[in-house]
Amino acid sequence: MEQKKFYITTTLPYVNAAPHIGFALELAQADVIARHQASRNKEIFFNTGTDEHGIKIYRKAEEEGKKPQEFVDEYAEKFRALVEAMNVSYTNFIRTTDAEHKKAAAEFWKRCAANVNEKGESDIYKATYRTKYCVGCELEKSDSELENGRCPTHLTLAIEEREEENYFFRFSRYEKPLVELYNAYPDFVVPDFRLTEIQSFVKAGLRDFSISRLKEKMPWGVPVPGDSQHVMYVWFDALINYISTLGWPASAEAPAGKPAPFYEWWGTREQPNAFQIAGKDNLRQQSAMWQAMLMSAGLPNSRKIFIHGFITSGGEKMSKTLGNVIDPMEVIRRYGTDPVRYYLLREIPTGEDGDWSEAKFKERYNADLANGLGNFVARVLALAAKEKKLERAHDVPKEFFARIQEVRKEVAGKIDSFRLHEALAALWELITFGDEYTNKKEPWKIKDEKIRGEVVFTLLSLMSEVGEMLVPFLPATAEKILASVEWKSGTDTVKINRGAVLFPRLE
Numbered sequence: 001m002e003q004k005k006f007y008i009t010t011t012l013p014y015v016n017a018a019p020h021i022g023f024a025l026e027l028a029q030a031d032v033i034a035r036h037q038a039s040r041n042k043e044i045f046f047n048t049g050t051d052e053h054g055i056k057i058y059r060k061a062e063e064e065g066k067k068p069q070e071f072v073d074e075y076a077e078k079f080r081a082l083v084e085a086m087n088v089s090y091t092n093f094i095r096t097t098d099a100e101h102k103k104a105a106a107e108f109w110k111r112c113a114a115n116v117n118e119k120g121e122s123d124i125y126k127a128t129y130r131t132k133y134c135v136g137c138e139l140e141k142s143d144s145e146l147e148n149g150r151c152p153t154h155l156t157l158a159i160e161e162r163e164e165e166n167y168f169f170r171f172s173r174y175e176k177p178l179v180e181l182y183n184a185y186p187d188f189v190v191p192d193f194r195l196t197e198i199q200s201f202v203k204a205g206l207r208d209f210s211i212s213r214l215k216e217k218m219p220w221g222v223p224v225p226g227d228s229q230h231v232m233y234v235w236f237d238a239l240i241n242y243i244s245t246l247g248w249p250a251s252a253e254a255p256a257g258k259p260a261p262f263y264e265w266w267g268t269r270e271q272p273n274a275f276q277i278a279g280k281d282n283l284r285q286q287s288a289m290w291q292a293m294l295m296s297a298g299l300p301n302s303r304k305i306f307i308h309g310f311i312t313s314g315g316e317k318m319s320k321t322l323g324n325v326i327d328p329m330e331v332i333r334r335y336g337t338d339p340v341r342y343y344l345l346r347e348i349p350t351g352e353d354g355d356w357s358e359a360k361f362k363e364r365y366n367a368d369l370a371n372g373l374g375n376f377v378a379r380v381l382a383l384a385a386k387e388k389k390l391e392r393a394h395d396v397p398k399e400f401f402a403r404i405q406e407v408r409k410e411v412a413g414k415i416d417s418f419r420l421h422e423a424l425a426a427l428w429e430l431i432t433f434g435d436e437y438t439n440k441k442e443p444w445k446i447k448d449e450k451i452r453g454e455v456v457f458t459l460l461s462l463m464s465e466v467g468e469m470l471v472p473f474l475p476a477t478a479e480k481i482l483a484s485v486e487w488k489s490g491t492d493t494v495k496i497n498r499g500a501v502l503f504p505r506l507e
């Protein structure tokens with residue numbers, strides 16, 4: 001049975017710095033998937049928000065002379081502003097400092113602690129924790145992950161050696177169940193090569209990981225239930241947001257005779273329904289750690305994890321030192337939301353790494369948006385506006401109709417298989433096809449009103465189809481295109497509303 005409800009979540013960015021263009025990419029990709037599902041008449045729950053605990057934030061707040069809560073309040077707003085500026089169709093913006101989230105995290109912890117193995121050992125236990133830790137990643141590092149004793153992602157930060165008594169999560173117990181999960185759902189992680197990657201990670205053997213910190217050293221976290229000395233390790237609490245956003249645990253209780261809202265969205269063991277999107281640096285956390293945590297708490301797993309790549313800037317890793325950091329808010333202010341969405345979705349191959357450069361941006365913009373889509377729409381509307389009367393009675397030629405259906409199917413298939421850049425490529429081929437058809441038919445030379453009307457009506461239908469297929473990708477542009485063709489109420493006559501140029505050329 002096909003689910004009527006669709007749940008999708010981004011990861012929650014960590015709010016120790018301004019929003020990154022990589023998060024804008026994740027938002028854009030998630031939004032395409034969500035809007036596409038909405039067009040299938042599904043009810044959507046789209047979750048996003050901010051991850052706000054942990055030592056990095058605690059220290060950054062200290063540096064800026066602020067209370068941690070004050071600091072995260074300020075930063076969370078920057079992320080919310082980006083979500084709005086990207087025109088993302090989200091349902092809930094969750095913050096891990098929300099009171100309800102903290103309650104859910106405590107309940108989740110208790111359920112894991114209550115889960116014991118055949119030897120009677122709990123999934124959560126205390127042990128001495130000695131590790132090499134990268135403060136930049138907020139992650140423990142094994143020697144093989146370090147390069148010359150440094151984290152390759154954070155070369156300027158010294159690796160810290162730590163030893164303290166912590167709570168551990170019995171990750172090792174979930175090796176076999178995780179392998180079984182990946183086997184049961186061969187598309188559990190998309191693209192394929194990321195599934196292979198996580199399978200080998202799990203098969204190589206899982207080590208229990210620390211899930212608490214001593215409060216006296218690091219107080220900025222969710223209190224561990226029943227132990228005032230400890231707070232939860234930031235990853236443990238943050239991952240739980242994917243269900244606390246749905247009102248878990250309260251929403252998992254069904255009112256008499258009704259299905260529980262939580263399971264309707266999140267799915268059940270038999271029919272998992274939660275779609276997640278994450279960057280490649282989050283593969284392990286989302287597709288292994290979080291899944292094991294869900295199993296431990298007795299909850300259904302996610303259905304699918306889409307993994308995207310990183311964005312370089314002008315071919316190089318973004319860094320403050322190089323001065324090549326792309327600020328998503330700034331490029332949106334300069335070029336507008338839809339051009340930025342278009343670039344991210346078309347130029348960055350879904351699931352892989354891609355590059356941002358001013359030159360490539362302008363090239364894409366001028367070629368695809370100003371000349372391609374914008375010009376096609378302007379041309380069709382100019383032709384249509386000249387017709388005294390355009391009626392539904394005009395037939396769209398059969399082969400034309402077939403071509404549109406074919407592209408529709410292709411675009412939907414590409415979205416479902418997380419090949420969004422290919423979906424856009426297919427859609428743009430249809431625009432080229434429309435341009436070629438116009439050039440071949442030369443409707444401006446046709447004297448016969450009826451024949452000319454048919455050609456123009458065909459082009460208008462094609463333009464509207466393009467507008468509809470654009471909805472998940474460029475929602476505001478699609479709306480303008482669709483609003484430019486209006487059926488006069490009660491008649492079969494079309495009214496044309498020509499608006500401003502969609503995409504003025506960039507110099």
Ligand SMILES: [Zn+2]
Pocket residue numbers: 134135136137138151152153154
């Ligand atoms: Zn690091």
